[in-house]
Amino acid sequence: MLLANYHVHSDYCDGKNSLEEMVAAGIASGLTSMGLSSHLSLPFPNDWTMKEENLENYLNDVKVLKDKYSSQIELYCGLEIDFFIDRQDISDLAKAVIPRLDYTIMAVHTIGITTGADVSYIDESQQNFEQGIKKYYAGDKQAFIKDYYQGIAKMVSMFEPDILGHFDLVKKYNRDNRFFNEQDTWYQETVKDCLDQIATKNTRMEINTGTNLRIPGVGRYPSDWMIPEMKKRNIPITIGSDSHSTAGIVFEYDEAEAYITECGYQEYWVLKKGRWDAQPLGV
Ligand SMILES: [Zn+2]
Ligand SMILES: [Zn+2]
Numbered sequence: 001m002l003l004a005n006y007h008v009h010s011d012y013c014d015g016k017n018s019l020e021e022m023v024a025a026g027i028a029s030g031l032t033s034m035g036l037s038s039h040l041s042l043p044f045p046n047d048w049t050m051k052e053e054n055l056e057n058y059l060n061d062v063k064v065l066k067d068k069y070s071s072q073i074e075l076y077c078g079l080e081i082d083f084f085i086d087r088q089d090i091s092d093l094a095k096a097v098i099p100r101l102d103y104t105i106m107a108v109h110t111i112g113i114t115t116g117a118d119v120s121y122i123d124e125s126q127q128n129f130e131q132g133i134k135k136y137y138a139g140d141k142q143a144f145i146k147d148y149y150q151g152i153a154k155m156v157s158m159f160e161p162d163i164l165g166h167f168d169l170v171k172k173y174n175r176d177n178r179f180f181n182e183q184d185t186w187y188q189e190t191v192k193d194c195l196d197q198i199a200t201k202n203t204r205m206e207i208n209t210g211t212n213l214r215i216p217g218v219g220r221y222p223s224d225w226m227i228p229e230m231k232k233r234n235i236p237i238t239i240g241s242d243s244h245s246t247a248g249i250v251f252e253y254d255e256a257e258a259y260i261t262e263c264g265y266q267e268y269w270v271l272k273k274g275r276w277d278a279q280p281l282g283v
Helices: 019-028 052-068 092-100 126-137 141-159 185-198 226-232 253-262
Strands: 033-039 074-082 103-107 204-208 237-240 267-272 275-280
Touching: 019 033, 019 052, 033 052, 033 267, 052 074, 052 092, 074 092, 074 267, 103 141, 126 141, 141 185, 185 226, 237 253
Parallel strands: 033 074, 074 103, 204 237, 237 267
Antiparallel strands: 267 275
16 A cells, blocks of 8 residues: 655645645545645746745645654655746746755646746646647647657756656646657657656656546556556655545555556655655555
8 A cells, every 4th residue: 555645735725625634535545645745936926826926835844744643644844836838947036945855846837938917838738738839839749748748857867866756747638649649759758858868867757646637537646557667777765645625635546556566666655754765665
């Protein structure tokens, strides 16, 4: 049984439940180590991240919960931090807050220019995704996807986050191969090049289990065919459900554990007494 979850949202950002409700759900599901990871506010207007003025309260609230529940679960303070491909950087606020966190998740959610008010996203809606590619890549999906994976590799090499979040988020609206075919050589080579670069750094890749709860049929991130490629490169993994409500706290955990074990992984990484530690699978 998988005993950890490092990708947990709350009503500090776009989650439905309070931090404490999420912690209670984690305890009830038998988790022993859990990281709270709201979306850090962004340097442009949006309706899905934490507000900057709430950051101190967030850090404090997690601290209070850590103490309150210390006999039942190890809690860790994290944030989901955005890397911006157009800036080739994270925000100044992110840089300032990282030393105060127990761990970081980094991910890319945006397409194109992120300095104006009207930013396009990979994961907001199919229409917004399509418009973003049209606006910034003249509709050339392949060009965007190559930029995306190069951006992920750059993010990992520059900042070496503890966890790389939802690696192949670009497939979120790719039902029926609407935007690209994962079997195509160019796609697989692009992904493999990115994995080669990730493997040179000390970043764990997240097995992100929660997507089917919100959009049935998307599957886990990363896609099944990528896991043996990660294993081949000895890339360490962590587990997270990207839960935005208590209902999703350990969503499809058993299925994920069975699959990663089948791919030859024998361990996943957990925070234990404040340090990353390899935990055997299938126990
Ligand atoms: Zn995310
Ligand atoms: Zn998330």
